[in-house]
Amino acid sequence: xxxxxxxxxxxxxxNELSEDERREVERWLAESAEHRRLYEELASIHQRLxxxxxxxxxxxxxxxxxxxxxxxxxxxxxxxxRTTWPPNPATVETPVFATKEAPANRRPSWRSWTVVxxxxxxxxxxxxxxxxxxxxxxDLAQSDSTAENEARSSEALIAESPEPExxxxxxxxxxxxxxxxxxxxxxxxxxxxxxxSAMSSPAEPPGAMMMRQNAASAEMPASTEMPADAFSASxxxxxxxxxxxxxxxTPAEKSAAGNSPAFGVGDQPPRSFPSPAxxxxxxxxxxxxxxxxxxxASEAEATAAGQAGSPGARALRAEPSPIGAMGxxxxxxxxxxxxxxxxxxxxxxxxxxxPRSASLxxxxxxxxxxxxxxxxxxxxxxxEMLRERKLxxxxxxxxxxxxxxxxxxxxAKSIGGSRDDxxxxxxxxxxxxxxxxxxxxxxxxxxxxxxxxIESKExxxxxxxxxxxxxxxxxxxxxxxxxxxxxxxxxxxxxxxxADAVRFSQSLAKQRMExxxxxxxxxxxxxxxxxxxxxxxxxxxxxxxxxxxxDKAADAPVAEESLKETSxxxxxxxxxxxxxxxxxxxSAEESAVRPAVRYYFQHSAPSEAVAGENDRASAxxxxxxxxxxxxxxxxxxxxxVLFLLRSxxxxxxxx
Amino acid sequence: MSDDQRLIDQALGGDAAAFGLLxxxxxxxxxxxxxxxxxCREEAEDLMQDAFVQAFVKLDSFRGQSSFYTWLYxxxxxxxxxxxxxxxxxxxxxxxxxxxxNEPLDDRQDASEHLELREQADQVHMALGALAEDxxxxxxxxxIEGFSYEQxxxxxxxxxxxxxxxxxRARLDMRDQLTGIWQENSAD
Numbered sequence: 001x002x003x004x005x006x007x008x009x010x011x012x013x014x015n016e017l018s019e020d021e022r023r024e025v026e027r028w029l030a031e032s033a034e035h036r037r038l039y040e041e042l043a044s045i046h047q048r049l050x051x052x053x054x055x056x057x058x059x060x061x062x063x064x065x066x067x068x069x070x071x072x073x074x075x076x077x078x079x080x081x082r083t084t085w086p087p088n089p090a091t092v093e094t095p096v097f098a099t100k101e102a103p104a105n106r107r108p109s110w111r112s113w114t115v116v117x118x119x120x121x122x123x124x125x126x127x128x129x130x131x132x133x134x135x136x137x138x139d140l141a142q143s144d145s146t147a148e149n150e151a152r153s154s155e156a157l158i159a160e161s162p163e164p165e166x167x168x169x170x171x172x173x174x175x176x177x178x179x180x181x182x183x184x185x186x187x188x189x190x191x192x193x194x195x196x197s198a199m200s201s202p203a204e205p206p207g208a209m210m211m212r213q214n215a216a217s218a219e220m221p222a223s224t225e226m227p228a229d230a231f232s233a234s235x236x237x238x239x240x241x242x243x244x245x246x247x248x249x250t251p252a253e254k255s256a257a258g259n260s261p262a263f264g265v266g267d268q269p270p271r272s273f274p275s276p277a278x279x280x281x282x283x284x285x286x287x288x289x290x291x292x293x294x295x296x297a298s299e300a301e302a303t304a305a306g307q308a309g310s311p312g313a314r315a316l317r318a319e320p321s322p323i324g325a326m327g328x329x330x331x332x333x334x335x336x337x338x339x340x341x342x343x344x345x346x347x348x349x350x351x352x353x354x355p356r357s358a359s360l361x362x363x364x365x366x367x368x369x370x371x372x373x374x375x376x377x378x379x380x381x382x383x384e385m386l387r388e389r390k391l392x393x394x395x396x397x398x399x400x401x402x403x404x405x406x407x408x409x410x411x412a413k414s415i416g417g418s419r420d421d422x423x424x425x426x427x428x429x430x431x432x433x434x435x436x437x438x439x440x441x442x443x444x445x446x447x448x449x450x451x452x453x454i455e456s457k458e459x460x461x462x463x464x465x466x467x468x469x470x471x472x473x474x475x476x477x478x479x480x481x482x483x484x485x486x487x488x489x490x491x492x493x494x495x496x497x498x499a500d501a502v503r504f505s506q507s508l509a510k511q512r513m514e515x516x517x518x519x520x521x522x523x524x525x526x527x528x529x530x531x532x533x534x535x536x537x538x539x540x541x542x543x544x545x546x547x548x549x550x551d552k553a554a555d556a557p558v559a560e561e562s563l564k565e566t567s568x569x570x571x572x573x574x575x576x577x578x579x580x581x582x583x584x585x586x587s588a589e590e591s592a593v594r595p596a597v598r599y600y601f602q603h604s605a606p607s608e609a610v611a612g613e614n615d616r617a618s619a620x621x622x623x624x625x626x627x628x629x630x631x632x633x634x635x636x637x638x639x640x641v642l643f644l645l646r647s648x649x650x651x652x653x654x655x
Numbered sequence: 656m657s658d659d660q661r662l663i664d665q666a667l668g669g670d671a672a673a674f675g676l677l678x679x680x681x682x683x684x685x686x687x688x689x690x691x692x693x694x695c696r697e698e699a700e701d702l703m704q705d706a707f708v709q710a711f712v713k714l715d716s717f718r719g720q721s722s723f724y725t726w727l728y729x730x731x732x733x734x735x736x737x738x739x740x741x742x743x744x745x746x747x748x749x750x751x752x753x754x755x756x757n758e759p760l761d762d763r764q765d766a767s768e769h770l771e772l773r774e775q776a777d778q779v780h781m782a783l784g785a786l787a788e789d790x791x792x793x794x795x796x797x798x799i800e801g802f803s804y805e806q807x808x809x810x811x812x813x814x815x816x817x818x819x820x821x822x823x824r825a826r827l828d829m830r831d832q833l834t835g836i837w838q839e840n841s842a843d
Contacts, residue, residue: 010823014797016804045826045833048779049798055696057686057703062675065707069671 004028006038013043371504371641375482376489379645382466385481389474466645469638472504487648504639659723667714674714678707681724684800685731691795692735694784702738706731721809725802729810732792739788778840782832790825797822 002024011017012025028035375382468475482488494505659680665673682703689699689706709730710717717726783791796802796810804822808815 007820007823010826011804011819014804014822016819041830042823042826045829046798048775048833049783049794049829050801052776052779052799054683055687055690055699057683057700060679061682061686061700061704061707062678065678065704065711066671066675068704068708069674069711 009039010042013046370639372493373641373643374491375643376646376648377482378647382645385478391470466643469640472639475639475641660719663714674711681727688800689731691799702731702734705734725806725809732810778836782829782836785832786828790828793821794825
């Protein structure tokens with residue numbers, strides 16, 4: 001007979017006991033009036049609490065949440081890193097939107113829209129053909145007109161596709177696929193409602209239809225032969241702002257696509273929702289406007305499925321076409337979700353296969369980095385510098401992919417043989433994924449001004465992304481070393497408002513304005529601004545107070561100017577010395593290789609500081625908890641820098 | 656594949672609308688919990704929105720080992736903890752008042768019965784608000800939200816044994832608080 005344990009009484013009330021324990025408790029209750037009284041009291045407490053009236057939410061938070069997600073490019077799910085290099089066919093997941101087959105959950109109503117879409121697309125094609133009569137006569141293979149190629153590609157696609165996707169989202173996608181229309185697509189993304197009638201409007205100018213056909217051409221299977229220049233042009237060009245990279249799940253695309261069916265597209269304009277702040281306890285219940293969700297989840301689900309299957313987005317996401325894959329990698333570098341890759345992925349080690357140029361997707365969600373550094377340097381040179389500094393390289397990131405982000409633990413491997421495997425994973429997750437909630441000084445998303453600055457930069461065209469997390473001093477030394485190399489051209493942009501990002505950038509900018517009197521690799525602590533040496537704790541001593549100050553610093557004209565004009569060694573660019581290991585000049589065909597994203601983490605101090613109270617939490621938990629980062633000492637917290645590399649011998653970027 | 660998982664996969668593919676369905680599905684339940692945890696409707700609304708956004712941002716780290724709601728709740732709970740810390744820095748209020756729900760209790764009740772139930776609910780809220788935070792939280796999770804011990808252990812990152820003992824102590828505290836309130840009322 002066990003001694004009486006009154007905790008078991010509560011567990012008995014909650015039906016959380018094993019059979020033996022339950023029998024034991026029942027025996028206690030039968031034998032003792034005191035135990036019965038305790039039971040009744042506790043049961044009464046339980047009942048009173050469970051019968052408390054529910055607090056009713058006035059209004060619907062679907063739209064505010066989704067709007068916030070769409071409007072903030074930083075809020076894309078962190079880079080999933082689901083892939084491994086080389087991909088294991090047995091573990092490669094089928095991308096959610098990988099196929100053009102109709103999703104299983106499509107509803108008849110969606111199919112009806114598909115029919116409408118086919119008719120609309122056909123009508124648009126006919127109009128284009130009529131407006132460009134020569135294209136009917138010419139030979140596609142010999143045509144120099146990209147527009148003609150696009151028109152024909154679209155036509156061929158429509159003819160070949162037994163069940164073309166609904167064009168509901170084709171319009172925003174198409175416009176987005178065109179670099180010329182990115183501005184419109186982005187501005188429209190906020191609130192535009194695309195109606196079917198508008199999509200099929202015969203009064204539309206041919207240019208607009210052409211852009212739609214661009215999106216339609218994006219659906220072309222990878223195997224479809226198409227002149228490379230036309231293929232490139234159909235995605236808005238390789239070099240221009242928002243080039244093809246912008247065609248892949250950029251925020252503009254997401255926003256534009258997101259404005260399709262599920263949120264008022266089709267037959268309903270977007271509806272206004274009460275502001276979260278407008279609801280209060282004593283406010284009379286609002287007759288909250290109903291949206292698709294409140295009208296019926298199933299309907300919204302169906303439209304969501306349709307939206308998810310927006311043809312342009314699905315095609316770009318899913319196609320194993322080279323450019324699509326490149327855009328995927330770029331998107332991944334930019335923190336965009338990367339669907340599992342169905343097609344082969346080139347090894348990151350193959351420099352010769354690296355992409356020539358990929359444009360930073362316009363408005364793309366920047367990764368959870370504090371600073372972006374655009375640098376003209378051969379990727380291998382930077383890699384060598386990083387290795388010299390004993391940074392842990394995750395070249396293929398298999399274990400990150402499988403353990404932290406992926407869904408297939410069977411591919412789990414230790415990370416670089418590290419004995420701090422678990423901690424490193426957690427650290428890596430913390431670095432690669434979005435900033436944690438507890439660390440508000442780092443959780444600031446990329447500021448709009450920073451995003452615009454970055455977008456406007458010529459340097460925003462890059463070949464490879466290298467993500468480095470290390471202490472600020474090390475990174476400052478690295479930057480100095482890069483700057484002193486021939487043909488190096490370097491621009492630094494803080495992408496968020498964290499104290500670290502702004503301080504790091506400003507310190508380096510300050511260094512540049514001063515004569516370079518120090519040796520090449522002299523430790524920065526001897527020459528950099530003193531604030532760079534201060535413990536990071538100082539920067540975060542009062543989050544709420546620090547951020548406004550940082551805002552001012554970041555937005556001050558002087559700081560802005562200094563950051564804008566941090567490009568150096570422009571004269572060196574005039575005579576870029578051939579660099580060993582650097583790739584040759586690209587061609588459009590060569591651009592059909594994939595960019596790589598390498599991850600480097602400083603392994604020692606930060607990982608040691610990660611140990612803490614939440615060690616037993618799973619990696620999943622670690623990313624969800626805010627207490628895990630508490631274990632990181634502020635000093636040990638690394639600065640996160642995304643290097644966007646451009647080969648010295650790469651062709652100039654058109655302004 | 657569960658509906659939630661399917662929607663999660665779609666959201667990971669860039670479909671914000673699919674995530675909207677998840678928001679729609681769980682917002683009401685989460686809001687009720689957050690009002691109790693935060694003690695304020697306005698803060699609960701902010702927390703809820705933040706929690707959903709955080710969940711979206713971290714969605715790729717959700718591996719389906721727990722239910723989506725449990726995972727979401729953990730994010731929301733952690734945000735609540737952060738808010739409390741911040742609030743504690745701003746003013747040293749240890750115990751936030753629990754906002755009684757103003758919703759009608761039951762249409763079938765007459766006015767006097769309604770008032771009586773309202774009074775009882777207020778007393779429970781008062782007693783709940785007087786508890787230490789860790790005990791109040793666990794009672795909210797268990798008795799108001801109906802989470803199992805296992806789910807609570809996951810949300811609070813505690814061993815199940817700790818959950819069990821903490822729930823029991825919280826109920827004992829709650830009993831004492833209510834007894835004190837009743838005695839005060841009877842003395843009045």
